[in-house]
Amino acid sequence: MSDIRLNAIFKTFGTTEVLRGIDLDIRAGEFLTLVGPSGCGKSTLLRIIAGLETQTSGDVEIAGTPVNHVRASDRDLAMVFQSYALYPHLTVRQNMATPLVLRDLTFWERAPIVGHALPGRRPKVKSLHAAVDDVAQVLKIEHLMDRKPGQLSGGQRQRVALGRAMVRKPVAFLMDEPLSNLDAALRVHMRSELAELHRSLGVTFIYVTHDQAEALTMSNRMAVMMDGDILQLGAPDEVYDDPKDRRVAEFVGSPKINMLPGRADGHGRVAALGAPLHRHVGLQDQDVTVGIRPEHLQLTTTQADNEGWPFRVTHKENMGADFFLHGTVNGSNHRMVARARPEDVAEVAIGHDVFLRAQSGKAMVFGGDDRRVYFAEGA
Amino acid sequence: MNNQVHPVREAIKHAVLILGALIVILPFYVMVSYSLKSPHEIESNTGGFFGAQEPMVDEYCVKLGNPRDACVETPVVYNYTQAFKKAPLLRYLLNGILVTASIFIIQVLVALPCAYALSKLKFWGRDFVFGLVMFCLLIPVHAIALPIYIMLAKIGLTNTYASLVIPWTISVFGIFLMRQFFMTVPDDLIDAARMDGMSEFSIIWKVMLPTAVPALLAFAIFSVVAHWNDYFWPRVAITGNRDLYTPPLGLREFKGDADGSIWGPMMATATIIVTPLIAAFLLAQRRFIEGITLSGMK
Amino acid sequence: MAQGSHRAAYGFIAPAVFLMIAILIAPVVIAAALSFTDYSLGNAGFDWVGLENYDRMVSRSTYTKMLSATALYVLTVVPISIALGLGAALLINSVKRFGDIYKTIYFLPVMAALLAMALVWEFALHPTLGMINNTLASGCGTWIEAFFGWHWLPWADDAPSWFENGCASGFPLWFGDKDYSLWTVAFIGIWQAFGFNMVLYLAGLTSVPRELYQAAAMDGATTAWDRFRLVTWPMLGPTTVFVVTITTIRSFQVFDTIEAITQGGPAKSTFVMMFAIYEKAIQHNLMGMGSAITVVFLGFVLILTFVQRHLVERRVHYS
Numbered sequence: 001m002s003d004i005r006l007n008a009i010f011k012t013f014g015t016t017e018v019l020r021g022i023d024l025d026i027r028a029g030e031f032l033t034l035v036g037p038s039g040c041g042k043s044t045l046l047r048i049i050a051g052l053e054t055q056t057s058g059d060v061e062i063a064g065t066p067v068n069h070v071r072a073s074d075r076d077l078a079m080v081f082q083s084y085a086l087y088p089h090l091t092v093r094q095n096m097a098t099p100l101v102l103r104d105l106t107f108w109e110r111a112p113i114v115g116h117a118l119p120g121r122r123p124k125v126k127s128l129h130a131a132v133d134d135v136a137q138v139l140k141i142e143h144l145m146d147r148k149p150g151q152l153s154g155g156q157r158q159r160v161a162l163g164r165a166m167v168r169k170p171v172a173f174l175m176d177e178p179l180s181n182l183d184a185a186l187r188v189h190m191r192s193e194l195a196e197l198h199r200s201l202g203v204t205f206i207y208v209t210h211d212q213a214e215a216l217t218m219s220n221r222m223a224v225m226m227d228g229d230i231l232q233l234g235a236p237d238e239v240y241d242d243p244k245d246r247r248v249a250e251f252v253g254s255p256k257i258n259m260l261p262g263r264a265d266g267h268g269r270v271a272a273l274g275a276p277l278h279r280h281v282g283l284q285d286q287d288v289t290v291g292i293r294p295e296h297l298q299l300t301t302t303q304a305d306n307e308g309w310p311f312r313v314t315h316k317e318n319m320g321a322d323f324f325l326h327g328t329v330n331g332s333n334h335r336m337v338a339r340a341r342p343e344d345v346a347e348v349a350i351g352h353d354v355f356l357r358a359q360s361g362k363a364m365v366f367g368g369d370d371r372r373v374y375f376a377e378g379a
Numbered sequence: 380m381n382n383q384v385h386p387v388r389e390a391i392k393h394a395v396l397i398l399g400a401l402i403v404i405l406p407f408y409v410m411v412s413y414s415l416k417s418p419h420e421i422e423s424n425t426g427g428f429f430g431a432q433e434p435m436v437d438e439y440c441v442k443l444g445n446p447r448d449a450c451v452e453t454p455v456v457y458n459y460t461q462a463f464k465k466a467p468l469l470r471y472l473l474n475g476i477l478v479t480a481s482i483f484i485i486q487v488l489v490a491l492p493c494a495y496a497l498s499k500l501k502f503w504g505r506d507f508v509f510g511l512v513m514f515c516l517l518i519p520v521h522a523i524a525l526p527i528y529i530m531l532a533k534i535g536l537t538n539t540y541a542s543l544v545i546p547w548t549i550s551v552f553g554i555f556l557m558r559q560f561f562m563t564v565p566d567d568l569i570d571a572a573r574m575d576g577m578s579e580f581s582i583i584w585k586v587m588l589p590t591a592v593p594a595l596l597a598f599a600i601f602s603v604v605a606h607w608n609d610y611f612w613p614r615v616a617i618t619g620n621r622d623l624y625t626p627p628l629g630l631r632e633f634k635g636d637a638d639g640s641i642w643g644p645m646m647a648t649a650t651i652i653v654t655p656l657i658a659a660f661l662l663a664q665r666r667f668i669e670g671i672t673l674s675g676m677k
Numbered sequence: 678m679a680q681g682s683h684r685a686a687y688g689f690i691a692p693a694v695f696l697m698i699a700i701l702i703a704p705v706v707i708a709a710a711l712s713f714t715d716y717s718l719g720n721a722g723f724d725w726v727g728l729e730n731y732d733r734m735v736s737r738s739t740y741t742k743m744l745s746a747t748a749l750y751v752l753t754v755v756p757i758s759i760a761l762g763l764g765a766a767l768l769i770n771s772v773k774r775f776g777d778i779y780k781t782i783y784f785l786p787v788m789a790a791l792l793a794m795a796l797v798w799e800f801a802l803h804p805t806l807g808m809i810n811n812t813l814a815s816g817c818g819t820w821i822e823a824f825f826g827w828h829w830l831p832w833a834d835d836a837p838s839w840f841e842n843g844c845a846s847g848f849p850l851w852f853g854d855k856d857y858s859l860w861t862v863a864f865i866g867i868w869q870a871f872g873f874n875m876v877l878y879l880a881g882l883t884s885v886p887r888e889l890y891q892a893a894a895m896d897g898a899t900t901a902w903d904r905f906r907l908v909t910w911p912m913l914g915p916t917t918v919f920v921v922t923i924t925t926i927r928s929f930q931v932f933d934t935i936e937a938i939t940q941g942g943p944a945k946s947t948f949v950m951m952f953a954i955y956e957k958a959i960q961h962n963l964m965g966m967g968s969a970i971t972v973v974f975l976g977f978v979l980i981l982t983f984v985q986r987h988l989v990e991r992r993v994h995y996s
């Protein structure tokens with residue numbers, strides 16, 4: 001069990017800064033997700049941890065030892081690639097055995113003909129095949145062991161790639177968008193399998209994805225990255241409920257959070273698109289942005305106390321358990337999405353005018369610099 | 380993975396590559412250098428790359444009764460003028476252009492309609508014809524040169540331009556290549572052309588041909604390089620009649636009387652024959668490499 | 678409209694089908710038939726001689742020498758030109774700069790008329806005037822001779838080295854010496870062919886996914902050899918099968934260098950099949966014998982291509 005620590009990692013390609021000083025402590029045994037839009041630097045960061053790329057500056061430490069100059073294969077990490085990167089000419093068994101063969105057999109023992117004659121080879125091969133079989137059993141791929149990757153489905157290849165990573169019993173698994181090549185149904189299924197696998201192995205998982213749903217569903221902690229920085233690091237519910245940055249709030253959650261232009265007046269009272277929030281912030285006379293998640297909007301047919309926004313329904317999206325109402329606010333072009341239970345919207349049809357109001361205390365205010373601004377207590 | 384360049388290892392790699400490049404370049408160097416030198420410099424292996432370019436007397440010119448002063452030339456001028464005087468090199472070059480161009484044009488005229496029919500039209504026996512194409516791909520034309528020669532001799536066509544062109548009129552590889560290319564052209568495009576009232580014949584030349592230009596260009600390079608440089612078939616088909624010689628046959632004639640004085644003009648002829656393709660290659664490398672390695676697309 | 682396409686299609690394929698049958702299929706049949714005769718051009722008729730022509734090929738020394746010279750040539754040129762092509766591709770792929778320049782230079786021989794370059798090589802390797810032997814001879818009596826004498830090596834014996842022999846009694850005649858001629862011709866074949874193979878391998882290398890190398894690095898393939906064994910070589914399998922086939926078929930067809938330089942000699946040491954067909958049939962008018970050689974030649978080519986197709990479908994087809 002060992003922690004992985006990143007200190008001030010910078011990476012530049014030519015003149016472009018891909019990573020701008022990443023500090024990150026990855027606790028032993030946790031499932032940490034690096035999530036962000038494409039180009040945010042998450043894959044580069046993972047490759048730097050793996051040792052496949054060298055950082056421009058900064059340190060990577062594993063279990064307290066700097067590994068900046070340690071080769072990828074000697075860092076005791078295993079990686080699952082987006083394309084799985086299975087060796088197409090080798091069978092599943094040989095694919096899974098490869099890391100062990102390269103680690104445990106000497107150069108001469110690996111040589112084509114000479115190697116087979118060496119006495120030390122047989123017991124080693126036997127024990128590594130036993131290790132491969134154990135992993136195959138865990139992943140339920142014993143019946144595929146003699147096939148080649150070309151003969152497997154996407155999901156099966158995914159398992160083999162996991163198997164190849166598992167046989168080494170590494171201190172951490174690095175996964176680079178491992179589910180993105182699977183179809184939607186299998187992807188959802190594999191999420192829970194990966195989470196279960198993590199629990200049963202108890203080893204660190206560092207998982208890179210652009211899909212916020214994967215980050216929310218699987219990880220212990222998630223790091224939301226944008227433009228080479230980590231904007232927020234925390235447990236999924238923390239990040240979802242309490243985003244510290246407007247970009248995090250917009251990135252996490254589906255459907256997306258509603259963002260309305262607002263203003264804080266001379267007393268710090270905030271109003272968005274004409275509707276007051278009845279809360280104060282520590283800003284005066286400034287433009288702000290008000291975010292409200294779709295599930296935090298309430299539907300009313302009448303307007304009370306000038307609260308809430310007149311809302312014209314343009315589309316009703318039936319999700320089965322819930323409805324999403326899409327529409328425009330206050331006669332403006334601002335679109336909002338609200339989640340509602342089916343019984344609440346049975347009477348609402350497209351083209352109807354209703355009112356939306358934010359649940360008390362659920363709105364979030366972001367300043368001009370995108371940082372979160374908290375409401376003053378007791379107001 | 381290490382992204383840094385290891386300077387020593389890099390230097391060794393370059394040393395090996397440079398050594399290889401020198402060996403590859405050597406005959407080109409010899410060819411061009413000898414084409415610039417006087418016979419004396421060639422025999423004594425002196426004069427460096429360009430030769431001293433001291434004016435020399437053309438003895439043959441003197442023998443023809445010209446005054447000695449009028450027969451003085453620098454070696455480079457001597458070699459290159461002799462290349463055209465000793466043998467009708469210009470005629471050979473024109474023959475070469477005529478033959479390679481005819482071959483390519485006929486190959487396209489035969490292959491394009493066939494490829495179109497095989498890829499886009501349904502007709503009884505299509506699979507059989509495609510099977511025939513695939514089988515014929517196995518037969519190298521050089522290997523069956525002898526029976527083709529016998530057939531041409533029987534109908535009295537040896538020693539004609541036709542005999543230089545006929546064996547190459549059918550390029551099964553061209554058919555195969557064009558068919559593969561046409562398979563990628565959407566059927567909708569052809570149906571749209573039909574809706575516009577085009578005949579199948581004009582679809583081939585007005586719709587398919589323009590879309591196939593890149594593939595056709597690569598095939599043109601493949602075909603022209605092969606037939607400009609071909610020596611075996613012209614050697615077999617043309618016996619004696621110098622008027623029909625292609626450039627390689629013409630060059631080969633120099634070897635008959637190989638005394639030292641002829642080497643300069645001979646190397647000049649070789650340089651003239653090799654230069655067009657090399658120059659074209661240097662100008663359009665990517666296309667040439669694509670064209671020459673076309674057969675790798677199978 | 679469907680009716681129209683039908684009729685048009687037959688018009689479109691007719692010229693190609695006619696030419697395929699007349700120029701490719703018919704000659705194969707004719708060659709097969711004539712190989713059992715003693716046919717000559719100009720003679721009114723011919724006699725069936727059964728397997729006599731084939732029998733000669735395995736009994737007469739001229740033809741056994743032909744088969745062995747062809748086999749030696751092919752077995753020399755194919756492996757060496759492929760190894761050099763692969764080596765050049767790997768080196769060019771791994772250097773940081775100037776890779777394109779090497780690629781261009783190595784490809785030049787593929788573009789140049791082989792006949793012209795054969796004549797140039799003949800001059801360069803001329804025993805007395807050629808620059809190769811002159812250059813070698815200029816090393817005699819200098820430190821170069823001492824170096825290539827190898828006597829400074831601790832395990833060297835007193836026997837004169839190749840270079841010392843050359844200085845003492847003249848460097849090889851190359852094309853004029855039956856111990857050297859085939860290897861010298863093969864050298865030109867390799868010189869001409871390896872750039873082609875290199876280009877095919879370079880194309881093959883670009884299609885190897887980068888993630889596979891990264892996976893290999895994670896799995897512990899730390900040396901260049903490990904990476905080559907685990908990723909590069911297997912991934913180049915399809916390219917290699919193709920390169921082997923095309924290089925073999927091409928080197929079977931070697932003719933230009935032989936006809937221009939050695940005429941099959943000395944002592945039939947370079948009497949390869951294409952030249953044998955040319956000499957026996959075209960020059961000596963022995964059409965029956967020439968046809969028999971043609972048939973054997975076609976047999977080799979067909980077998981090779983079938984083996985290639987089989988390999989491509991079975992072994993190296995991964996996806």
